[in-house]
Amino acid sequence: MGLNLRAAILHNVTDNDQGQLQDTIVDAISSGEEKMLPGLGVLFEIIWQNSSEADKKEMLETLEQGLKR
Structure with a gap:
């Protein structure tokens, strides 16, 4: 039995609104x-x-600057 992690993650957030997505990220x-x-x-x-x-x-610029801290 193979687990498709990407598909599972997408399934869990597909219908989320912006607030829910932000909460997930934070x-x-x-x-x-x-x-x-x-x-x-x-x-x-x-x-x-x-x-x-x-x-x-x-x-990429933001990432580069964040890595220089």
């Missing part, structure tokens, strides 16, 4: 639990795939 980050990382990765994948080139550049 909870995952604040908990600091590594088991939450795959879910954040799937959400980031969706953001990346649906972003313009300008938005991607801005995200």
